[in-house]
Amino acid sequence: MDIKAAVTHSQGEPFKLESVQLEDPEFDEIRVRIVAAGVCHTDVVARDLGIAPFPIVLGHEGSGVVDAVGSGVSDLKPGDHVVLSFAHCGNCGNCLTGHPTVCDTFNDLNFGGAMDDGSRRLAQGEQSLATFFGQSSFATYAIAKSSNAVKVDPDVDLALLGPLGCGIQTGAGTVLNRLKPEFGSSIVIYGAGAVGLSAVMAARIAGCQYIIAVDVHDSRLALAKELGATHTLNGKDVDVMAEIKKITGGGSHYAVETTGVPPVVKQSLNALRPLGTVAIVGITPEMNLDIHNDLMAEGKSMIGVIEGDSIPRVFIPKLIAYYKAGEFPFDKLVKFYKFEQINQAFEDSASGMTIKPVLKIA
Structure with missing residues (x-):
């Protein structure tokens, strides 16, 4: 045809x-x-x-x-x-x-x-x-x-x-399907685009105590606050890592990195507390890490997540149900x-x- x-x-x-x-x-x-x-x-x-x-x-x-x-x-x-x-x-x-x-x-x-x-x-x-x-x-x-x-x-x-x-299930699924944050834990979302904001909404559904959105656009940070972020940080205006450690009392339990910008990727890892986990979902170019100091010495984990580790036929109807209930x-x-x-x-x-x-x- x-x-x-x-x-x-x-x-x-x-x-x-x-x-x-x-x-x-x-x-x-x-x-x-x-x-x-x-x-x-x-x-x-x-x-x-x-x-x-x-x-x-x-x-x-x-x-x-x-x-x-x-x-x-x-x-x-x-x-x-x-x-x-x-x-x-x-x-x-x-x-x-x-x-x-x-x-x-x-x-x-x-x-x-x-x-x-x-x-x-x-x-x-x-x-x-x-x-x-x-x-x-x-x-x-x-x-x-x-x-x-x-x-x-x-x-x-x-x-x-x-x-x-794709995009919405990537952000939400990374939180709900792969990271599975415990009730009352802390999470930082780097990048308040569609994927990041979907992660923010999912973190609220999961019951995270601290949901911190990081971006360089105040309008997107305002929307992140509306969608469930407890704190927002503009990376152009503040020392993001210092603020995260102050808010969370030593670093976040979890992070979702959506930007693919190497300095932000490294920041997402360094702002974790010991045993913390960051999920990388942005398309990131080659970059350098100090494996001992950035990762191993504090038992941290950096994982890659594709499409929110979702089974679409199971996960997408769940997101629609949350949407109809006003929660997503x-x-x-x-x-x-x-x-x-x-x-x-x-x-x-x-x-x-x-x-x-x-x-x-x-």
Whole structure:
């Protein structure tokens, strides 16, 4: 079928809305009419750093309505509301033990540009187009594995839910699924973007006594306070490490580092108390650490977390339930854009003007 999609033809170029051909879903696949898609930093990395092949249709936080299903799909049907999340094989040891975010073939399936059998579902004439995250949701329709889709509550605004598939579940899941902070413990969130603010809301749900948000934008820190932060620190104005140790009485039990900025990463480690743990979720370049003084000498832990160590079909409905109960108001992060405004949405995200842009596609 003919669809409209935002095509990226080469590294770093702006998105272009163009006509694209989409194949029918195969045995274990579904076709989804995309209602909305979140804009995520991973899309920026794919566009600008070339971590996936070109030409490509990006987008990996899609939400929509199932339009058609393959003959082998029994758990979803046309008309179901779904959120699309990351691709995973479902068969490796990590998938089978509840850790699909570290699937043995995660990178191939999400960044390799093709489905698991090596085929592609998108084309322009004779030119095939690469798929992103097993969905390519910057389009009016998308093909995905049924296992890559999460059936969601039809009573909730579907346009709002796409970011749950990646950025929101990354922040919330890092706290609730991986760190699992004890009631009354302390946590510092470095970076008050969509991922960081999702972590703030999750830390409040977990019952942390001290929830400290660190950023350099006062407007984002104000929102962090509204969403559950007990303290906020502007890194341009204060000695962050000294303030954290003063607030917590010696350093935080936990930290979530979302910025990927090496000095901030090191700060997140140094501001921990002995036996503290920092979860790294930002894309961080090569950097130097003094392993003995920064890490080992006080028994600290630094861990990497992908997609919040989530099982999307289990975790995303939980987040929606918290949202409906008024305990996870992630809608306060979102600003909607028309599909035709996709390049503006990316610019506003990069400038910090918008925390979480979401493209309304249908």
